[in-house]
Amino acid sequence: MRRAVVILGLVFMPGGPLVAQWTGMPAWNDPAGGTGVVIAADWGMPNDAAGNGDAYGARASLGLGAVSVTAGVGSYKPSGFTDATTTWGGQVAFRLIGGSLTPIAVNLQVGAGTSSSIASGTATAAYPQITTIVGAVGIAVPLPTPGISIEGFFSPGMRHREVTERGSGLPDISETKFGYTVGGNIGFGAFGIHLAYDHQETSSGSTGVFGLGMHLAFRPPLGL
Numbered sequence: 001m002r003r004a005v006v007i008l009g010l011v012f013m014p015g016g017p018l019v020a021q022w023t024g025m026p027a028w029n030d031p032a033g034g035t036g037v038v039i040a041a042d043w044g045m046p047n048d049a050a051g052n053g054d055a056y057g058a059r060a061s062l063g064l065g066a067v068s069v070t071a072g073v074g075s076y077k078p079s080g081f082t083d084a085t086t087t088w089g090g091q092v093a094f095r096l097i098g099g100s101l102t103p104i105a106v107n108l109q110v111g112a113g114t115s116s117s118i119a120s121g122t123a124t125a126a127y128p129q130i131t132t133i134v135g136a137v138g139i140a141v142p143l144p145t146p147g148i149s150i151e152g153f154f155s156p157g158m159r160h161r162e163v164t165e166r167g168s169g170l171p172d173i174s175e176t177k178f179g180y181t182v183g184g185n186i187g188f189g190a191f192g193i194h195l196a197y198d199h200q201e202t203s204s205g206s207t208g209v210f211g212l213g214m215h216l217a218f219r220p221p222l223g224l
Contacts, residue, residue: 021134021159023087023115024055024076026198026211027181029155031138032105033068033095036220037061040194042213044076050200050207051127052079057087066095070111078127081118085127089113091134098140105140109155117165126167133160136181149187156180159200177201183211190217 021027025044037060044055057074070091077084091111098105110133117129136157143150157180163173183196191214198209 021087021089021091021111021113021132022055022057022072022074022076023085023113023130023132024051024053024078024209025057025074026183026196026209027109027111027134027136027155027157027159027179028059028194028196028211029093029107029109029136029138029153029181029183030061030068030151030185030194031093031095031107031140031153031155032098032142032151032185033066033093033107034063034217034219035065036063037218038063038215039218040072040213040215042072042074042211044074044209044211046076046078047208047210049205050209053077053081068093068095074113074115076115081127083118085115085118087113087115087130089132093138103141105138105142105151107138109134109136109138109157119167126165128163128166131162131164134158134179140185147188149185149192151185152182153184154180154182173203175203177203187217190219191215192217 040059042057055076059072061068061070074087075084093107093109095107112133114131118127136155138155140151140153159179160176179200181196181198185194193214195212200207
């Protein structure tokens with residue numbers, strides 16, 4: 001009963017639905033970037049304030065030196081719902097500072113995503129359609145570890161969201177709020193893992209999402 005009340009509150013409160021680019025996921029970032037193709041599988045776990053439940057997704061990135069382009073899809077099933085929402089999204093990242101001779105990497109990240117709405121048995125208990133635009137700066141510091149690459153990053157920025165199809169005649173929401181992601185990218189050659197925590201301010205408070213995943217990086221040989 002308590003969980004049902006929390007879910008209904010999240011749906012009807014202006015700040016309830018998640019604001020991350022792929023719903024239920026952190027706003028992933030890789031400030032160091034690089035050249036080549038990266039394929040990632042992701043898992044997200046929103047906290048109670050963000051609707052709980054689990055999210056799964058997949059992304060593919062193409063790195064062209066200082067520019068990286070990413071497209072992906074995610075599926076999120078909030079706690080208390082029988083169906084899942086699907087998010088299609090993409091982003092472009094521009095590396096401003098970074099390289100083999102630079103101890104830090106800095107990038108600019110712009111992305112957008114749109115999720116489908118879902119219902120849970122009644123017309124009033126709907127999870128809305130959410131369209132999100134993310135603009136952030138990413139700062140990464142690689143650690144000098146032999147044999148593996150470890151990169152911690154911090155990515156603050158602004159997130160704009162449009163929330164529609166809320167059900168029961170509830171008005172649409174349009175707001176821009178601050179958020180940040182802190183995490184790490186760990187590579188063991190071509191294989192790697194990534195993790196992050198995403199904090200988002202909303203008009204009714206703040207939400208948090210923890211994310212974890214793995215990736216395969218196909219990089220061209222040095223000198224090509």
